[in-house]
Amino acid sequence: MTKNDIGVIGLGTMGKNLALNLANKGFKVAGFNRTYVITKEIENEKHDNFKGYEEISEFVDSLEKPAKIIVMVKAGEPVDMVCDQLLDFLIEGDIIIDAGNSYFKDTMRRHDFIESRGIFYFGVGVSGGEKGALLGPSIMPGGDKDAYDLIKPYLETIAAQKNGEPCCTYIGPNGAGHYVKMVHNGIEYADMQLIAESYLLLKEIGHFSNQEMADIFEEWNSTELRSYLVEITAKILREKDELTDLDLVDMIVDKASQKGTGKWTILEAINQDFNVSLIQAAVQARITSNLVERDIFSRAFLVPNGKEINPKVFKEEVRKAYTLGKLIAYAQGFSLMYDASIRYDWQLDLGKIASIFRAGCIIQAELLEVIMNVYKNEEVLSNFLVDGSMINQVNTNIQSLRVTNSLAILAGVPIPVLSSAITYLDQLRSKLVGANLIQAQRDFFGAHTFERIDVEGKVHHEWEN
Numbered sequence: 001m002t003k004n005d006i007g008v009i010g011l012g013t014m015g016k017n018l019a020l021n022l023a024n025k026g027f028k029v030a031g032f033n034r035t036y037v038i039t040k041e042i043e044n045e046k047h048d049n050f051k052g053y054e055e056i057s058e059f060v061d062s063l064e065k066p067a068k069i070i071v072m073v074k075a076g077e078p079v080d081m082v083c084d085q086l087l088d089f090l091i092e093g094d095i096i097i098d099a100g101n102s103y104f105k106d107t108m109r110r111h112d113f114i115e116s117r118g119i120f121y122f123g124v125g126v127s128g129g130e131k132g133a134l135l136g137p138s139i140m141p142g143g144d145k146d147a148y149d150l151i152k153p154y155l156e157t158i159a160a161q162k163n164g165e166p167c168c169t170y171i172g173p174n175g176a177g178h179y180v181k182m183v184h185n186g187i188e189y190a191d192m193q194l195i196a197e198s199y200l201l202l203k204e205i206g207h208f209s210n211q212e213m214a215d216i217f218e219e220w221n222s223t224e225l226r227s228y229l230v231e232i233t234a235k236i237l238r239e240k241d242e243l244t245d246l247d248l249v250d251m252i253v254d255k256a257s258q259k260g261t262g263k264w265t266i267l268e269a270i271n272q273d274f275n276v277s278l279i280q281a282a283v284q285a286r287i288t289s290n291l292v293e294r295d296i297f298s299r300a301f302l303v304p305n306g307k308e309i310n311p312k313v314f315k316e317e318v319r320k321a322y323t324l325g326k327l328i329a330y331a332q333g334f335s336l337m338y339d340a341s342i343r344y345d346w347q348l349d350l351g352k353i354a355s356i357f358r359a360g361c362i363i364q365a366e367l368l369e370v371i372m373n374v375y376k377n378e379e380v381l382s383n384f385l386v387d388g389s390m391i392n393q394v395n396t397n398i399q400s401l402r403v404t405n406s407l408a409i410l411a412g413v414p415i416p417v418l419s420s421a422i423t424y425l426d427q428l429r430s431k432l433v434g435a436n437l438i439q440a441q442r443d444f445f446g447a448h449t450f451e452r453i454d455v456e457g458k459v460h461h462e463w464e465n
Helices: 013-024 036-044 056-061 077-087 104-115 129-135 145-158 176-204 210-220 228-238 261-271 277-289 293-300 311-343 350-356 367-377 388-411 416-429 435-446
Strands: 006-009 029-032 050-053 068-071 095-098 120-127 138-142
Touching (some): 006 013, 006 056, 013 050, 013 068, 013 129, 013 145, 029 036, 029 056, 036 050, 056 077, 077 095, 077 104, 095 104, 095 145, 104 120, 120 129, 120 145, 120 176, 138 145, 138 176, 176 210, 176 228, 176 261, 176 277, 176 416, 210 228, 210 311, 261 277, 261 311, 277 311, 277 416, 311 350, 311 367, 311 388, 311 416, 350 367, 367 388, 388 416
Parallel strands (some): 006 029, 006 068, 029 050, 068 095, 095 120
Antiparallel strands (some): 120 138
């Protein structure tokens, strides 16, 4: 009896589509789901190269050795439960591939435990949503480098392709793949919020209609701002509601949900003593959108008058502000990965990471080509904004970012990520940020010492004699 090439556990939308992606590429795929009726439904669809199993023992037995099993279940305890089940049936040299949105430190823990049993464990980030899973996602595998060759043909074959290259590359050991996926999601939060803020500015200050804004975003998508998120924004703004024939976007409640991966990015940045202020502002913006007090405050607070603007000129200011905000969001994310690479000894190749984000994933954008070129010229950069081409981008667009922020404040339009962007830049460029006074305060009440500008070493001053 012919063995299956690879197995997939967890046949929800993402798991099913990954399984079918593999099957469509010619691999023989075994499928298993905790609820067998789901497996049976897929089997009844008569997909070539896919076979479902009711018992996990039969599922594992159907796989050629070493067994290669993709786990696509909810992050957290469900992953541990599946791994515990599998350990009863796997033998030395078999491979578990967690392709869900697991927290990278959970992946590191599982990796160490499972590999102590002689079984390889990979934490693999997958981005692109359900469509990407079926047609080609961006894939970020982390785990044992020597064992990667055993799963490389599968992952690179089903990955999205860009200029003939798969959007999949070995990221690094243990939790590196899931860490990079976490930061990808953090950047995604920031970019989505930046687009939402651009929409708000154009709507509330520029007084553009949804159809006019759709034209604007389509125009942006034919420039260096071309990206998946800008493209779908134009489509969203054009969509009509079937029930009312009004613009569908206007019928959607003004609240945004989240699954938590953006929060992980913030928490890890704090643990690393790193500034990802744009990502943090984006996560906080989603939290604030759900506050019940918004309705009370909208009726209680005074409404600002704002300032008259030239819509044509303002549209260009918003474009430049968004351009710079997006650049900073990516810079903060890549800087966080740079720091993690050193901290966890992962030796991340940031240029390759930029390259696999170019297709298949949610943050795919023209900007990634620029980032790739920066890392080709300068392989080790703690913050790619120090590159000469990036400095030119900042200097070209920073005044528009200031103008946009000023007009938004006067009009009372909330743009937390764009305002974080100008604050971040001003913190970077300012010779004085007030930290000297804070350190003096710390020394005053806690004798925490400070450094002088004229003498090396740390000193304490007796502030009250």
